[in-house]
Amino acid sequence: MQQLILHKTLFKKNKIMKTQKLKGSVLLFATILMLGMAGFTKSVNAQTIKPVVVKSSKNYDGTISAIKKAVSGGGMMVLSELNQGKVLSMTGLSINAHSFFIGNPTVGKEAFSADPSVGLVIPVRINVYEQNGAVYVNYFKPSDLFSSFNNAKVKMLGEKLDSKLAMMMKMISM
Amino acid sequence: MKQAKTKLIIVIIVLILAGIAPNLFPYALAGNATLSSLATKYLIPSAALIFIITFINFLLKYKDLNHQIYNGILAGLIGTIGLEIIREIGFRMDWMPGDLPKLMGVLLLNRFADGPSFWSNVAGWAYHFWNGAVFGIIFSLLLGRGKTWMGMVYGFLLGIGFMISPVTRSLGIGAFGFGFRDGYQFIITVTLAHLAFGGILGMIIYKMNKEKPNIVKRIQSAFNNKQKSVS
8 A cells, every 4th residue: 555655656756747847848949949030030130121212303413413412411421432333334334323332430430439340331331323214222221230230329320320311312302 | 003903803813712722622521522623623723823823923023912922821821830739639639520631631632431641641731731821811812911809800700611611511510510529629629729820810910911901902092093002
């Protein structure tokens, strides 16, 4: 009888331990799955960052000129330009395309002081191109690009630049 | 009177030419053109023409007019040294958003993305001091002898003009630099620097431009038959 009771007790203990182990495994698996999903979602989000595309109301040369004025009016400077159309003409391709690298030294100083690796996304790149007779301006929102940096100051600068660029695009599309 | 009219015309031409250089930088930063292209088209020719005119003055024996122009250049250059002392102190104290002569240099040589070099610094400083020189010419020709306090008012107004120009907007600090740091550092530095410029300019011009007429006297002399013509 005593042996039976002991056996039953041991069996119960075993069962409890197994249940606890099972619960622990399930919990661990769920945690791993959730973390994996979060990472996957993040990378999916990163892959789905789309550029802002604005149709210009002006012709190609007028848009180039308007960009330069809008940049200045928006409290920034054209730090560098790449006349891709002209460069590509050396390959025989005839295309109207021009990239601007814009920023300003004050913002640059703040950003680089916070995180020197922001050189990857600063200066901000604005692209002008002509397609099917229409002229477009496209760029990636700074807040999207800057969100990859683990620095609150950099992220804040990204949002600030978003509004500046949006204002510039209004001037071009009018 | 004919001589007075000729001199007046020369003064007006020199004033126009002198006004070109300082306006190119804000014009470029307003997004209208690159400073390097403006330098080739307007800065160098305007500077060259000023010196050509002084040579013509020499041939016409208008020594007094040349003295007035050269006095303005010299006073403007020395005044710029005074401005630079304050600007440099301000920059070291982080009261300025950047080193302006270096910025002008990289824009002049179209090498912003590469940063400053020896020659871009030379170009930037030369342009900066030439601006001081032409502001000196303008002061000397407009005010004649003037006074020290007039120079300070002149410098103060130049500082205001700079602070509301497209330069401050494109640097991202807004008019008067209110958007820079705590809002007072830039305006204090620029104002003091330009007061120093104007004060030194006014003082030197007062000493060197004895009996030199201002623009009003020149106009009166050119169009008034009864008045003694300005020598």
